[in-house]
Amino acid sequence: MKKHTAIWVMLMLLITGFSSAVNAQTNKKANEDTEAWKYELEVAGTGVQGTYLLKVWSYSKKPNVAIEQAKKNAVHGVIFKGFAGDQGILGKPPLTTNSNLEQEKDQWFKEFFADGGKYMKFVSLTSDGAVAAEDRMKVGKQYKIGVLVSVNVALLRKDLEDAGIIKSLSAGF
Amino acid sequence: MKLQIMKITLLSLLILGAATLGFSQAKKPTLMVVPSDVWCNTNGYMQTYDDQGTKVKIPDYKRAFQENNDLLAVISKINGMMAERGFPLKNMESVIKTLESERAENAILTSKTGSGVSESPMDKLKKVAKADIIIQLTWDVLKTGPKKSVRFTLQGLDAYTDKEIATAGGTGNPSFSAETAVLLEEAVADKIDNFNVGLQRHFDDLFANGREIIIRIKKFDSWKNDLETEYGGKELNVIIEDWVRANTVKNRFSNSDATESMMLFEQVRIPLYDASGNATDARGFTRGLQKLLTAPPYSIANKLTVKGLGQAVIVLGEK
Numbered sequence: 001m002k003k004h005t006a007i008w009v010m011l012m013l014l015i016t017g018f019s020s021a022v023n024a025q026t027n028k029k030a031n032e033d034t035e036a037w038k039y040e041l042e043v044a045g046t047g048v049q050g051t052y053l054l055k056v057w058s059y060s061k062k063p064n065v066a067i068e069q070a071k072k073n074a075v076h077g078v079i080f081k082g083f084a085g086d087q088g089i090l091g092k093p094p095l096t097t098n099s100n101l102e103q104e105k106d107q108w109f110k111e112f113f114a115d116g117g118k119y120m121k122f123v124s125l126t127s128d129g130a131v132a133a134e135d136r137m138k139v140g141k142q143y144k145i146g147v148l149v150s151v152n153v154a155l156l157r158k159d160l161e162d163a164g165i166i167k168s169l170s171a172g173f
Numbered sequence: 174m175k176l177q178i179m180k181i182t183l184l185s186l187l188i189l190g191a192a193t194l195g196f197s198q199a200k201k202p203t204l205m206v207v208p209s210d211v212w213c214n215t216n217g218y219m220q221t222y223d224d225q226g227t228k229v230k231i232p233d234y235k236r237a238f239q240e241n242n243d244l245l246a247v248i249s250k251i252n253g254m255m256a257e258r259g260f261p262l263k264n265m266e267s268v269i270k271t272l273e274s275e276r277a278e279n280a281i282l283t284s285k286t287g288s289g290v291s292e293s294p295m296d297k298l299k300k301v302a303k304a305d306i307i308i309q310l311t312w313d314v315l316k317t318g319p320k321k322s323v324r325f326t327l328q329g330l331d332a333y334t335d336k337e338i339a340t341a342g343g344t345g346n347p348s349f350s351a352e353t354a355v356l357l358e359e360a361v362a363d364k365i366d367n368f369n370v371g372l373q374r375h376f377d378d379l380f381a382n383g384r385e386i387i388i389r390i391k392k393f394d395s396w397k398n399d400l401e402t403e404y405g406g407k408e409l410n411v412i413i414e415d416w417v418r419a420n421t422v423k424n425r426f427s428n429s430d431a432t433e434s435m436m437l438f439e440q441v442r443i444p445l446y447d448a449s450g451n452a453t454d455a456r457g458f459t460r461g462l463q464k465l466l467t468a469p470p471y472s473i474a475n476k477l478t479v480k481g482l483g484q485a486v487i488v489l490g491e492k
Contacts, residue, residue, distance in 0.1 A: 048362075049362050088345045172376070
């Protein structure tokens, strides 16, 4: 009996360890995708003053990883990529005009975009993670998930300016 | 010992100079939101006067500010959003009020001996609401059946070079139910970031290539010489052009007009700081030329007038 229990415990530990390793691997892949700009931003409406309302399309084998990664992708995109406009709403250029910023401030951004990093402060899921049926697509072995997020761009810009990452409008005067 | 003291003094001066340069800030341009002529005309805020038989229409800003709630709300929203970006704007309505009260004060201000405040016709002409960069604002409400949308345009205009340095505009989403005020608020929130990107590009250019100004050279008709008069075998216009070339950033300027009685220099790029590290503008820069012309061998008396940070006029012949 004791032997059986020990085997069961070991098996459970093995499964838990394996699933954590798979999760870590999926998260790592999602982070790599973010750095490789493998996400799409789409304007979803005019946000309240100082915020952008966006739909972020992220890719992952696991839908929940894609949903979580959408927050990171949204902040990443607002800083480095910008997004195109849609009918009646203007597209926005990225917060930085320096095309090499992510390389120049590599270490700073690594910490900023780490899992649970400071980027979380500037973004929120507007639909509490609920994804509409038409925003969940299977592309090959991956899911392409569209999530609505709101980015507090005024606060994000202020934070980046205070940290000396981007220049403020009044810098030099 | 003496050599050592000299070395220490020189080093201290160098450090002091570098520190002054490091802390020195360029002269900050002022910005002001002004409703465009088109908006004033469309909404009936114009004054008409007879200019020797020709009817001339000019915007009546005072009445627009007193009567139009939407204008007040839009300007206030833009001012608020710009202040958040560390760039508070001049409020045109307040500027107009200040000018009026100053005019009234000047009219009654007398010294104990009964002297009034001296004011030349030029002083009077210059007493208008002005800023270095004008943000020209236009909007109109478009209607298709029951649907309403707002076409909104912001134009950043350099008051001296007349260049459009930033712009943002477009037509918002049509709505069945939203109030015009809400659509306008949405339009400002949507456009201001794009406008600021243009403004930032302009400031980056200013720091990289110097401030762009305009210099005009004129002559009083009482002066017997002109810009073609030769000094040491060189015409005066060439001497002036050589000075401008030598003192501009990367020798950038264009001499767009030149006759015997006037010269116009456009796209003149001047450094943001003078030789001693102090922030400079059109006046500080052109004072160098004024000094050159006043000193021998030219000894030309002249008058220097400026308009804000970016336009200077030197009139030769008299003070």
